[in-house]
Amino acid sequence: MVSSHCKSDSTSRHTPWLDAPATLTELLADQSLNFDELLVTQIHRLLLDLIVSLKLRPGQLVSEKEVAEALQASKTPVREALIRLEDNGLVNIVPKSGSYVTPIRISAYIEGCFTRLQLESGAVRRAALRNDDEASLQRLDMIVEQQSEALMLEDHVRFFSLDQALHSAFFDMAGVAGVWHVLGRTQADVNRIRHLKRIGKIRRGPQVLHEHKRIVDEIRCGDADGAEQALVTHIGSLEKEIEQLAAHPELLAFIEQQDPGTTGKRTIARH
Structure with a gap:
């Protein structure tokens, strides 16, 4: 409290x-x-x-x-x-x-990143094994195209919304749409920090778009290993996420000033 x-x-x-x-x-x-x-x-x-x-x-x-x-x-x-x-x-x-x-919790962010990587890796592998689902492939292509348009227009809010739509579509194509909703319960602080990065102009839109295209290409080819590796490269390892957060002390400063009891730097150091 x-x-x-x-x-x-x-x-x-x-x-x-x-x-x-x-x-x-x-x-x-x-x-x-x-x-x-x-x-x-x-x-x-x-x-x-x-x-x-x-x-x-x-x-x-x-x-x-x-x-x-x-x-x-x-x-x-x-x-x-x-x-x-x-x-x-x-x-x-x-x-x-x-x-x-509530304050943003670094511990919840770290746990959310870990949960997403584990669950979504399985989803894209399963989606690649169902690469005969042409309707789902067309949906993935459409979302990526819309993201490209949002990037050109510098509409970062829409870009984020489409990012969510694409990752949700991976679970839909895998036939485990409900898991996306389960995952969503762990992502509130992950997404708050993602928005904090967006507001602070810490963005990597062109790279994200390239990585999304690669994941979709691997799914289309039916390469489960390739799709999983492309996703891991895109989301990044837990260590990479922690390093990225630690590299922006202004983000940690904002988080800690909202909750003087937060020990973000010490939490990151322990991981």
Whole structure:
């Protein structure tokens, strides 16, 4: 649980390359709910996206009342959505105080990277063994082409979204789509740090696009070993991820200032 001092102080510190956080009302101004899907599911998804994209910052208050008013919803589905976010490890619900976005945890980042590498390696191997699935191959090609267009337009948010779509498509082609959703439960802090890199202009779009094309080519050829190796090269080993994070002290500084109890450098050193 975060102390009241940490809550108020964490959002007030200024990071030169990071804009001041917007209010919930501002962030939800263009959003609306529909009756084709459970309200709690829609609200959970909206808040999850805002937290993972760092539009809602670590330590920032997520007011139940403000969310309900902005979305013209009752407090009940908002409260249930916040409980789901707490189960996701993204919100701390503090009795008689409010709900606060949790700090980014280096340990969760490391565990998420490890889990993704293990599960997705198996997925691309299996996808390569199903390379007679022409519809899935066409879908992979389409996503890669859309990523290329997003890169040319310097639309980094869409590029990230398409990155997620492509990796999800690997699991679909492998016939284990549900595993992608299981994996997603471990990726919140991985994706928050990925967005932190994007905001800090630590990007490698052309290289990512090249690596994606290679994975798809290996799958098309039915080369399971080649597809797995291409994925490992793309995602990088756990050691590579840790080295990359350690090479950008400004990222660690941001993470640690949002949570003074974080021991990111020491955690990285132990790995």
